[in-house]
Amino acid sequence: MSIAAIPLPDPMCPLPVRISEVVRETHDTYTLTTTAANGSGLPPFLPGQFSMVFEFGVGEVPISISGDAEIPGQLVFTIRSVGAVTAALVGHKPGDYLGVRGSFGTAWPLEAARGQDVLLVAGGIGLAPLRPVISHVARHRSDFGRFLLLYGARTPKDLLFRKQLHAWSALPESQVLVTVDCADSRWRGHVGIVTKLFDFVNLRPERTIAMTCGPEIMMRFVIRALRARKLEAGQIYLSMERNMECGIGFCGHCQMGPLFLCKDGPIFAYLQVERWLEGHHEL
């Protein structure tokens, strides 16, 4: 389905949604599953898109959708508490209400990835926007080549979707590698930055699509590592984040050069943003 084909409600009017489930992922990150408050259903979304999530009386923030795009009628958000709005959002219980605008933005290139090896490189909360891709690949496993997930977090207690990480590693022809920046001596896994995990995978650069999401500094190093392993710039996609406010390219808060991240992104081919990503530490 093309993005243009998705029927959207009034993009500036929050749709009331009811929280049906709250899952504590880590000490500061929760996953909220929401359904339409009036029972009318929710518009579909594509993996990689985001919604503006409205906490009544507090404010609104852009949150990537982390649920399975093929489960209709629900929007799932994995939210890390980093400010006033997100702190309020993660404090909710099932049955509470929120407002949602969207879904907005571009999607991960799943059609282009068909028949290719799918390499995902995620850092921190950046795994959440990639989870719909993983759900899609898992559902349509035979449509894709090898599935590789490289995931980095600050510490073991910051790892998201722990049970699912195990499940994903059990998918056919898959490899899931996890690293943390720092750990206590009980941790038997890898310690180091996420690009170090490239040493443990055998990429087939001629047939790989790479998608990465995480802090910008991480993505810059990831792209360098991918290019060093002979991936062409056109094979690399990334999710960018900025201070999105309107979500539809009106306000300009998320502008980066000629691009509006909310409308032209958040998912970009690396070629689209290479100039800005490589040229500046702060865009």
Add this chain to the structure above:
Amino acid sequence: MRVNRIEELARAAEAYPLLADLRPEHLAKLVEIAEERSFEQDEIIFGEGATSECLFLIASGKIALETIAGGKRIVIQTLSAGDAMGWSALTHSAKTHFQARALSHVQTIAFEGAKLAVACEYDPVLGYEIMKRLLALVTERLDHTRMQVVDMYGKRAAARS
């Protein structure tokens, strides 16, 4: 155990960035001073603050570099096959900054720092090649350390984005 078969080390050289593309005559010199050393799981390979005696190339297994922070022993990096460890053995009277602990059975190729330094002094071309590779290794380690230090996944970074 002495590593006495140059073919083995030459083959193995492909697996170690530190030895990659060295001339055969240079590899031969390194073979003369190389030793195989193994460590059992949880064995301390060297302690924090110890005199750095050997440069290790990890052939198999996994090693944790640890230090004390906030009263707790923490792992700041894990190393595995192909990685090098203990390059400060090439600098005179260096002390180790971290403790190295085997996380599994570990096999290494070890070069005694003093012998390696003599080999590099005796053959400056070899010395330059080794130093170039060590510099690349240290640069990579520095990059990684910087990224860990900035706490890129931290709340401040998340809030900025």
